[in-house]
Structure formats: structure tokens, C-alpha cells
Amino acid sequence: MTRSHDLFTQAQKHIPGGVNSPVRAFKGVGGEPVYFVRGEGPYLHDADGQRYVDYVGSWGPMILGHSHPDVIKAVIDTVANGLGFGAPTEAETTMADRVCELVPSMDMVRMVNSGTEATMSAIRLARAFTGRDKILKFEGCYHGHADSLLVKAGSGALTLGVPTSPGVPVALAEHTLTVEYNNLDQVKEVFGHLGGQIATIIVEPVAGNMNCVPPAPGFLEGLRAICDEYESVLIFDEVMTGFRVALGGAQAHYGVTPDLTALGKVIGGGMPVGAFGGRREIMEMLAPLGPVYQAGTLSGNPVAMAAGLATLEGISRPGFHDELATRTRRIAEGIVERARAHDIPMTCNCVGGMFGLFFTEAEQVGNFYQVGQCNLDRFRLFFHEMLKRGVYLAPSAFEAGFVSAAHDEAAVTATLDAAENVFSEI
Numbered sequence: 001m002t003r004s005h006d007l008f009t010q011a012q013k014h015i016p017g018g019v020n021s022p023v024r025a026f027k028g029v030g031g032e033p034v035y036f037v038r039g040e041g042p043y044l045h046d047a048d049g050q051r052y053v054d055y056v057g058s059w060g061p062m063i064l065g066h067s068h069p070d071v072i073k074a075v076i077d078t079v080a081n082g083l084g085f086g087a088p089t090e091a092e093t094t095m096a097d098r099v100c101e102l103v104p105s106m107d108m109v110r111m112v113n114s115g116t117e118a119t120m121s122a123i124r125l126a127r128a129f130t131g132r133d134k135i136l137k138f139e140g141c142y143h144g145h146a147d148s149l150l151v152k153a154g155s156g157a158l159t160l161g162v163p164t165s166p167g168v169p170v171a172l173a174e175h176t177l178t179v180e181y182n183n184l185d186q187v188k189e190v191f192g193h194l195g196g197q198i199a200t201i202i203v204e205p206v207a208g209n210m211n212c213v214p215p216a217p218g219f220l221e222g223l224r225a226i227c228d229e230y231e232s233v234l235i236f237d238e239v240m241t242g243f244r245v246a247l248g249g250a251q252a253h254y255g256v257t258p259d260l261t262a263l264g265k266v267i268g269g270g271m272p273v274g275a276f277g278g279r280r281e282i283m284e285m286l287a288p289l290g291p292v293y294q295a296g297t298l299s300g301n302p303v304a305m306a307a308g309l310a311t312l313e314g315i316s317r318p319g320f321h322d323e324l325a326t327r328t329r330r331i332a333e334g335i336v337e338r339a340r341a342h343d344i345p346m347t348c349n350c351v352g353g354m355f356g357l358f359f360t361e362a363e364q365v366g367n368f369y370q371v372g373q374c375n376l377d378r379f380r381l382f383f384h385e386m387l388k389r390g391v392y393l394a395p396s397a398f399e400a401g402f403v404s405a406a407h408d409e410a411a412v413t414a415t416l417d418a419a420e421n422v423f424s425e426i
């Protein structure tokens with residue numbers, strides 16, 4: 001009996017499933033969630049006094065590590081002046097300038113409160129701009145929980161076995177076309193039939209919600225070319241990859257330019273923030289300039305802007321992303337090496353500060369089908385054994401892992417030692 005167990009029991013009385021987001025519920029690995037009370041650098045501390053090296057990073061935002069002093073100070077300084085005014089503040093302009101500077105495909109940007117709002121609004125805009133209703137997404141990609149996007153979705157929807165959620169009107173789901181990630185031929189085929197009706201292709205430029213699956217060479221370039229040919233809008237959902245796989249996001253890393261970009265996670269530094277933006281002629285369709293409605297009581301909240309700006313400042317140091325990528329690779333490849341040394345077949349994918357671990361004999365994992373072919377039972381066992389040894393991985397085989405700049409030598413060594421210990425015992 002632990003404090004976490006007691007807290008989870010109490011939580012289930014008035015919170016569905018005891019959690020405010022399904023991915024926290026440990027359904028994908030069994031057992032009960034850990035309740036945390038404090039985060040510090042690469043570590044989380046739970047309600048029972050245990051410390052863990054954290055590879056969830058609040059599902060992505062904590063790229064500088066937990067409780068980074070500059071971020072905390074920015075928040076405290078801002079809070080002293082009030083929590084928000086429902087009127088513009090200078091910090092929003094500073095944020096917009098900064099984002100458009102870091103992500104050159106974005107001429108204009110609007111702040112929202114979550115990644116879901118960002119993708120939902122970007123799609124509305126793409127539909128309005130093209131005058132078309134259909135959208136194309138990829139199986140296993142997750143773009144938040146807006147109705148149009150909860151079709152063959154990844155992340156918690158996949159973990160819980162409801163990739164297409166009940167409650168999404170059939171008439172709406174019909175407009176969402178889904179094809180296999182990294183399969184350009186399927187995209188071409190669908191466009192061959194329906195190209196003139198497709199408003200947008202929305203894609204995670206590195207898939208991070210079916211574990212971590214990078215784009216195959218030429219895939220993103222191919223999507224760009226198809227969108228150009230059919231005059232559809234290309235949306236990169238960089239909620240996860242933005243500011244993480246490179247300072248300019250996946251679009252900078254792979255050198256492919258979308259029309260619209262959705263952002264979240266890192267841009268809020270741990271506060272509830274999202275953003276979407278892109279080509280001026282599309283963005284100028286937004287109210288109050290244009291007819292496409294989109295709004296938010298708390299959008300651009302000054303405290304959230306302060307946390308986000310401090311985080312963007314922290315990651316703008318030259319060399320930041322190269323160091324993060326090197327560290328990420330060392331951790332993921334270090335785990336794989338240790339597994340193989342004990343004859344446990346395993347492979348990994350790494351892009352920037354994102355990684356995926358796969359228990360499989362395959363050399364490469366490049367799409368949703370291949371992720372599903374991995375040994376999920378072994379992942380569950382590995383997850384719990386690592387947890388016992390003080391390493392907190394995402395509680396699902398369908399989620400990417402995140403490394404922060406705070407994952408120092410001690411945290412890396414503790415992780416690799418724990419993995420060695422687990423593989424020598426399972």
C-alpha cells in the first residue's frame with residue numbers, strides 16, 4: 001500500500017478513470033499511475049519519496065529539465081503582476097516575433113492553449129482556404145482529440161484500442177482519409193481519386209504517437225510535392241517535434257517547408273500552450289482580419305508566455321540541439337546494446353531529443369504496422385522493471401521518449417545501469 005495507490009483510489013471517485021488524460025492511467029502497461037510531487041532537472045519525486053530519472057518530460061515540454069531556474073523565475077516574476085487580463089500584452093508580440101524568427105515558414109502565428117486547439121484550428125483554416133472538406137492523415141499519428149482527427153489516431157487512443165473514437169459523427173469521420181505513414185504511393189492513390197476534394201494533409205513530420213517513427217527519406221518531400229500539385233495545404237503537426245528535434249523543428253531538420261505548422265508542448269515550457277501559424281495569405285483569413293473564427297479566453301496568457309519565452313531562450317544556445325541529440329542517441333542505443341548483449345532482440349529510433357525503443361527482431365521500425373508487430377508483453381515487463389529501478393518511461397509502447405538538457409552523466413549512467421540490471425534478470 002503506497003501513497004500513490006491511496007491517491008489513485010481517491011481520484012477515481014470523481015475523476016473518470018482517476019485521470020485527466022487517459023495516457024496517464026497505465027492501461028497500456030498495467031498497474032497504477034505514480035503520483036508525483038516534485039520535479040527537479042532530470043528527476044521526478046513521487047508521493048512515496050522515490051526518485052526517478054524521467055523520460056516523459058510532461059509528455060514533451062520539459063526540454064530544459066524540470067523546474068529550470070530561469071523558467072520558474074520568469075513565471076514568478078510575471079505572476080506578481082496578475083494572472084491574465086483578457087487583453088493583449090507585450091509578451092504575446094515577443095512570442096510571435098520569436099516563433100516566426102525560429103520557424104521561417106511561419107509568417108504569422110496565433111497562440112492557443114493546447115496542441116489540440118492548434119491542429120483543430122489549422123485544419124479549419126485549411127478547409128476555409130481551399131474551400132474543400134476532406135483531410136488526409138496517417139494511421140497511428142495523433143493530432144489531439146478534435147473530432148475530425150480522432151480517426152485511426154495514435155497515442156492514448158491507440159493504447160486503449162479506440163483509434164477511432166465513438167462519439168465522432170460518421171458524417172465527419174467520412175471526411176478524414178487515412179493512409180499508412182511513410183507510404184507515398186498510398187497518398188498518391190488517394191489524391192488520384194479525390195485530390196480536388198482534399199483540403200489538407202496533416203502529418204507528424206516525425207511520428208511520436210505510435211512510439212517514435214521517423215519519416216522515410218523522400219516522404220515529407222513527396223507530401224510537399226503532392227500538396228503543390230493538387231493545391232492542398234500541407235500542415236506539419238510539430239506539437240511534439242517543434243523546438244525539440246531542431247531549433248526550427250522537423251521542418252528545419254529535414255528541410256521541407258509546410259504551409260501551416262501546429263505547435264505545443266515546448267512552446268509553453270510546461271504551461272498549457274499551443275500555437276498555429278504559417279503563410280500570411282492563409283493566416284490572414286483568421287478573425288478578426290478574415291471570416292474564419294477562432295478564439296480563446298486564456299489564449300496568449302502572460303504567465304504561459306513567460307514560461308514559453310524563457311524555455312525558447314534556454315534552447316537557443318548554439319549547440320543545444322546537437323548535444324541533446326547526442327545524449328538521446330547514447331541513452332537509446334545504450335539500452336539496445338545492453339538488451340542485445342543478453343540476447344534480447346531490440347532496436348531504437350532517435351531524432352533529436354526524441355527516441356523510441358522497440359522489442360523486435362526487425363532492424364528498422366518504419367510504420368504503424370511494424371510497431372504493432374513488436375513484443376508488447378516484453379515492453380510492459382521492461383517498463384515495470386525500469387520503474388522499480390527508478391527510471392520512468394512513458395507507460396505505453398506507443399509513445400515516444402523525451403530527453404532533456406538536464407539529463408546529465410549521472411542520470412544517463414543510472415538509466416543504463418538499470419537497463420543492464422533488468423536485462424540480466426528478465
Ligand SMILES: Cc1ncc(COP(=O)(O)O)c(C=O)c1O
Nearest residue numbers: 114115116142143144239240264
Ligand atoms: C503530435 C501531437 N499533436 C497534437 C497533440 C495534442 O496536444 P495537446 O495534448 O496539448 O492537446 C499532441 C499531444 O498530445 C501531439 O503529440
Ligand SMILES: NCC(=O)CCC(=O)O
Nearest residue numbers: 021023059155208209399
Ligand atoms: N503522446 C501523447 C501526448 O503527447 C499527449 C499526452 C496526453 O494526451 O495526455
